[in-house]
Amino acid sequence: MDLKKKKRSSSPEEDLSAGKRTCCRKTSTTEDERCITKRSRSPEEHPIDGKEEKRIRVDTKTPPSLSITNYRLMKELGKGNFGRVMLASYAIKDQLVAVKIMPKKNGKEFKYVRGEAQVLQLGRECPFLCRAFTTFQTQSHLMMVLEYARGGTLESLIKKQKNMNSQKILFYSSEIAVGLQFLHAKGIVHRDLKPENVFLDEQGHIKIGDFGLVCTNTVEHKTLSGIYGTPGYIAPEILSEDPYDAAADWWSFGVIVYEMATGNLPFPPERNLKHHLKTIIYEKPRYPKSLGPELRDLLQQLLKKTPDTRLGVYSNIRDHPFYSSIDWVKVERKQLVPPVKPKMRSVAGLCNRNIPFPKEDPRETSVLENFSYVDPSWQE
Numbered sequence: 001m002d003l004k005k006k007k008r009s010s011s012p013e014e015d016l017s018a019g020k021r022t023c024c025r026k027t028s029t030t031e032d033e034r035c036i037t038k039r040s041r042s043p044e045e046h047p048i049d050g051k052e053e054k055r056i057r058v059d060t061k062t063p064p065s066l067s068i069t070n071y072r073l074m075k076e077l078g079k080g081n082f083g084r085v086m087l088a089s090y091a092i093k094d095q096l097v098a099v100k101i102m103p104k105k106n107g108k109e110f111k112y113v114r115g116e117a118q119v120l121q122l123g124r125e126c127p128f129l130c131r132a133f134t135t136f137q138t139q140s141h142l143m144m145v146l147e148y149a150r151g152g153t154l155e156s157l158i159k160k161q162k163n164m165n166s167q168k169i170l171f172y173s174s175e176i177a178v179g180l181q182f183l184h185a186k187g188i189v190h191r192d193l194k195p196e197n198v199f200l201d202e203q204g205h206i207k208i209g210d211f212g213l214v215c216t217n218t219v220e221h222k223t224l225s226g227i228y229g230t231p232g233y234i235a236p237e238i239l240s241e242d243p244y245d246a247a248a249d250w251w252s253f254g255v256i257v258y259e260m261a262t263g264n265l266p267f268p269p270e271r272n273l274k275h276h277l278k279t280i281i282y283e284k285p286r287y288p289k290s291l292g293p294e295l296r297d298l299l300q301q302l303l304k305k306t307p308d309t310r311l312g313v314y315s316n317i318r319d320h321p322f323y324s325s326i327d328w329v330k331v332e333r334k335q336l337v338p339p340v341k342p343k344m345r346s347v348a349g350l351c352n353r354n355i356p357f358p359k360e361d362p363r364e365t366s367v368l369e370n371f372s373y374v375d376p377s378w379q380e
Contacts, residue, residue: 066136073355100144119211128179130209140364151200151342163263175206191228193252204338250312254302294322
């Protein structure tokens with residue numbers, strides 16, 4: 001992940017092209033449509049602990065979950081500027097996990113990694129968030145051991161389904177909505193919500209992930225700034241470089257619902273990125289006649305240009321007529337039956353693989369304080 005701060009340019013499209021980042025999973029989008037970000041001052045950018053760099057101490061009694069010797073890398077799941085995500089086997093429990101490996105290239109990146117780790121730790125409190133089992137570090141790398149979402153991504157499901165019926169949209173959108181409301185109640189704004197960052201577990205339930213661009217400790221007023229996210233899913237207020245808040249996530253949520261219903265984005269990508277961005281800021285999306293009246297109204301309320309009048313901000317999305325048949329208590333308890341049973345990705349043939357961990361850099365001496373964490377329910 002590219003975490004270097006960029007100077008503000010004269011137009012949004014210049015900021016987007018200047019601050020591109022590569023996502024941890026491969027996409028089929030063009031170069032202009034890849035994940036992008038421009039870092040600017042936000043509440044999470046101020047270090048909590050003052051100095052972040054200290055000399056590493058060697059602990060001779062390292063717990064099993066915090067030692068790379070107990071993980072066997074089997075396959076690369078994704079790669080980006082931040083590092084790699086690997087499928088691994090945890091020997092102590094004979095369990096498949098995803099290991100995010102990030103080199104300590106620059107101590108200034110620590111604050112972003114810390115924010116992501118904090119949100120992943122909250123995953124044990126909400127069933128619709130990806131969860132970190134443990135986080136630790138070596139001499140020159142940061143490690144996050146995550147639950148492995150074997151059901152693939154919502155992006156892949158949308159491509160297979162083309163356009164989903166109302167029952168499927170109800171199921172997936174209701175679980176995403178519960179996850180979003182949990183994050184927002186904790187003062188967390190995702191800022192890169194899209195189908196590629198929404199995963200499916202073995203049963204087919206939703207898991208929101210990829211928290212590399214989150215902003216934590218947000219307040220009620222619009223205090224966030226900077227262009228973050230992926231073209232096609234970024235809210236117009238962000239592209240206009242106005243201060244924004246959690247309403248930006250509800251715009252992205254609306255785009256996802258639109259995509260589930262139609263198989264397309266409300267503002268399809270164009271070769272000219274500048275024109276594409278202006279379309280998102282100024283034009284209205286087209287709503288196919290095939291959409292039911294309640295679903296159409298839901299999308300119109302979510303895709304309002306003015307953030308303060310957007311559904312999810314001025315009114316609880318659970319109260320919208322489209323969700324009148326939903327039992328939200330059952331949603332929160334994961335008691336709804338998923339409409340699609342994911343086909344499990346086979347790991348046959350991977351058992352004998354043993355990909356080495358990245359080599360350590362003996363010159364690296366920085367350490368992220370208080371980074372080591374083990375989920376209490378995952379203790380050996």
